[in-house]
Amino acid sequence: MRELTYYVAVSLDGYIAGPGGEFDTFLAAGDHVEPIWSRYRGTAPTQLAEAAGLSVADGPFDTVLMGKNTYAIGLPHLPNPYQHLRQIVFTSTPSQRPEGSDAVEFTTADPTAAARALKQEDGLGIWLCGGGALAASLIEEIDRLVLKINPVVLGAGIPLFGSAGYSPMAWKPTRTQAFESGVILAEHVRA
Template sequence: MRKVILYVNVTLDGMLAGPHGELDWMLPDPEMNQTLSDELRDRVDTILTGRNFYYGADQSFRAQAADPASPPELVSFANWVVDTPKVVFSTTLTTLDDGSRVAANIPTEIAALRDKPGKDMVLFGGSSTAQQFIQHSVVDEYWIKLYPVVLGAGQPMFTDLSQRANLELVHSKSHTSGIVTLRYYSR
């Protein structure tokens, strides 16, 4: 059965973004990002995302892929993101020009996708989409890049849970940038 991997950048106080969506607290760590992107591409053949992240990331990755100043490893990852089939979760969209699928009901769609042949799926989402996936208990693995910064306020990763999320730590690594990569399985 295919798994859902939630891939996020998070602060020590559990924020996915600042109060106004700020992401300026993320530190660059090309070596860590290359390792993670290689592992992700080996395991995943479907990207799950929300509407806002889809539009922002799509433009950003297309620009990075086309920029001659972009490092080759970034171009490779950007092209993978652009070319990988996507399911965009939205209650306001009905179709997308690039052929990506639109879905509204997270539990129903994930159940159907799990039964289809293929590799695992990765959720690149903004805070709202990530929170909804967590609330619906459809995340199988959490791939977390924990940044050494505290915002004090912002868009939290975990909110409005109807039940406790019990996780099992299966990987941790500290990087010279101060970022710690963590992987948890849902139990």
Template sequence: MGKLLYSAAMSLDGFIAGPGGDMGWLAPYTGEASADELAAEVGALLVGRRTFSGDDPYRGTEGEGKAFGGGWDGPQVVLTRRPAPAAVPGVTFCSSLEEGVAAARAAAGEKTVNVLGASVGRVCVEAGLLDEVEVLVMPVLLGGGVRLFERPGPPVRLELVAQQGTSLRYRVLR
């Protein structure tokens, strides 16, 4: 079974989306940051509903509406409390974390399940399911928006396992 990896591009001041979920801030940096290595290890996505339906950093480009800007194609599992929309090819909608993680792991096989969205990352940490966190720090200060992790409670201990440029990967210690 593959690992659960929460990944995000993040501003230097800790935000993965701007105010109101704005992802337009990332557009100037998408050419600088390659997610090819990450995309190659991903077998399925576990995505929050806001992330799935939200702003697209690739808006107006050929990568719009595609995971990793078109650098990856495969099964997606979307966690949602709202009724699922009409069928979307390659997308499964689940209402519980347990159901969503099981579906994403089954779809990924031995490959990595890439967790996208701050809320889903947080609940995976709280449930003790998250194996790793990868953050690509971007050279910008947003000043507000959606934080990488916004949670009260005890600290979550991490161990650095890889660093390449401003990309940092940590193992979640249990």
């Protein structure tokens, strides 16, 4: 059975982006980049990875899930951001397809039912790359939680799990690695 991994950058105070979707305060350079990329190869938009000389081949995922706001971050320049992966965008307006997005699957399907069906398919892992609201709706289906914790406090923004409400859920740490850049890679599995 395939696993769903929520792999995302997050601030010290638990935000995956600022109030307007800003993520430019997260570190894109430093001693953490190469080791994290080698572990989670293929988790950058295809064109950006190739421009940086990073191979997207042989990564742990073959499918990426995202909400419409996460997808929209790359528009209009990257309408087909993860060309090397199967891309599924959850949206309430699937008919509004940006030009150049033919390889992207837009769906109004229930995210939980969709994730369960994807887990039954053959293939590599499934990567949930955002956003917070989608993560909140999929929290029961997430098998692994991988956080790139950045040394910044945002104060407000999009929470890691949207507005999931109070519902404690235990996770077991499997690996933690701190870097001189201040980034901490924290990996967990459902307890």
